[in-house]
Amino acid sequence: MIPKLDYYKKKWEVHSDASIKPGLTAITEALKLVGNPQENLSAVHVAGTNGKGSTITFIEHISKAHGLSTATFMSPCIEDVHDQIQLNEQPITPEEMDAVFSIMADAGLDGKLTDFELLTVAAFLAFERFAPDITIIECGMGGRFDSTNVVAPIVSVVPSIALEHTNFLGSTIESIAMHKAGIIKEGKPVVTGALPTDAMKIFTQEAEKLRSPLLVYNENFIVIEENSKEIYMANDVRIPNLTRTMPGLHQRSNMALAITAFNIFAQINGVKTSVEALRKGIQSAQLACRFERLAPKLYIDGAHNPASAKSLVNAIKEQFPNEPIHFIVGMLGDKDIQGVLAELEKVGTTFTFVDVVNDRAMAADEIMKISNAVNKSTTYDILTTVQQKLLLNEVIIMTGSLYLLAKWRKILHETFN
Incomplete structure (x- = not known):
């Protein structure tokens, strides 16, 4: 669509x-x-x-x-x-x-x-x-x-x-x-x-x-x-x-x-x-949704396959070594979700899984079942999650699907600036 x-x-x-x-x-x-x-x-x-x-x-x-x-x-x-x-x-x-x-x-x-x-x-x-x-x-x-x-x-x-x-x-x-x-x-x-x-x-x-x-x-x-x-x-x-x-x-x-x-x-x-x-x-040169900074310590990136997730992880290691990283993840069901999560879990401290408004999307609770992360949850209230993590001074990165980012990019930028 x-x-x-x-x-x-x-x-x-x-x-x-x-x-x-x-x-x-x-x-x-x-x-x-x-x-x-x-x-x-x-x-x-x-x-x-x-x-x-x-x-x-x-x-x-x-x-x-x-x-x-x-x-x-x-x-x-x-x-x-x-x-x-x-x-x-x-x-x-x-x-x-x-x-x-x-x-x-x-x-x-x-x-x-x-x-x-x-x-x-x-x-x-x-x-x-x-x-x-x-x-x-x-x-x-x-x-x-x-x-x-x-x-x-x-x-x-x-x-x-x-x-x-x-x-x-x-x-x-x-x-x-x-x-x-x-x-x-x-x-x-x-x-x-x-x-x-x-x-x-x-x-x-x-x-x-x-x-x-x-x-x-x-x-x-x-x-x-x-x-x-x-x-x-x-x-x-x-x-x-x-x-x-x-x-x-x-x-x-x-x-x-x-x-x-x-x-x-x-x-x-x-x-x-x-x-x-x-x-x-x-x-x-700057590109929307490619490790894009929306506010201090709040980023979005359209990593939706293992190769792009690996690039994102390398960028995180370069920009935020040894800092706590919180991922907000929503994905389409026809992607290699396990492969993407395996990369993100190398640097992610905590994970929140969310639904994506798309017929091809996998439900957040189903993605959470696939994840091997220790600290993980699902939410329907993304704004509250972001607010809480920012108060904890964690780096927050929303990723997984460009459809997710398309919905939330402007909302997050306007809310936290």
Whole structure:
């Protein structure tokens, strides 16, 4: 369910299916009916398991610091459908959403697409109308058969690969990698993080088959630390004195991927790069729901699989060594809940499990049964729990599902500031 999408579907009588149907046939036919707006975009395409949002945010802020206009398409939403389609970092307006839905209604798209396919078409139409200098597009799920994969990017980016959506993408790293590698386009560069060996083999084969330059973190480019500052290095490029606002060592790789992808984009598009602009973009980049500070000692993070939970735990160890950590956790039932909890329990002092308003959610008391934590409970009164833990001077981190964070992000910020 995408909040407020139904409002526009009903208003313009453009209905779509809430189910997930991987494949490009339906969206390809729909895009033809609205004039193939995706063909007019200067795009960067991003797939992967974790790190997509952070990498996109780095690219967006670097672009902005260079004076470029930007457009992004990301999933899922934080508050509602508007913030999935952003123009110059601003959610699409209701007026602009009405404009693109009017086009889709006139083109006869009623009943032809899934919800995400419909939203993808809306995004492409909005971007064509806005005509940004750079468009950054995130895959919804997988890559090869994701509806965004109709775009012809200047460069493709894959920050990481781990097991996810196994009911659609397969239960092995190789099968996941096959889906992600599907965003590589013939002759177009692809930039990746340090992927698992089995995944790297797939990407190497796909890149060779399509004659696409493959640039890999730790091999073709790297970020090192020197005197508490980070230095990006790639061939004859050296950018010292980089300062990130987004914490965690895992963001070092995402930052490096963003710099590499932007430099490729800039070279191909004749954009003159500036070291100072790169530094400014890196420092200004922040992403909602990624170790986001809402108030002193109150954070939210959308860790919903074991790999992202591990990154969160590492960030906690880096930022709050030896401090008591209280987790507020709500999760969807189709996630690896046991794997996520196993990571969080390495640093968590106490746990409170909560319900998530979603048809796919697992009940809080069921999650508590899975948890091996010693100090654990459930609650329907999140605000009181947060207040009590703050009085005890504990670090509080709400995590597990972006649907949970979408509901509580604004409430917590307004209540405790």
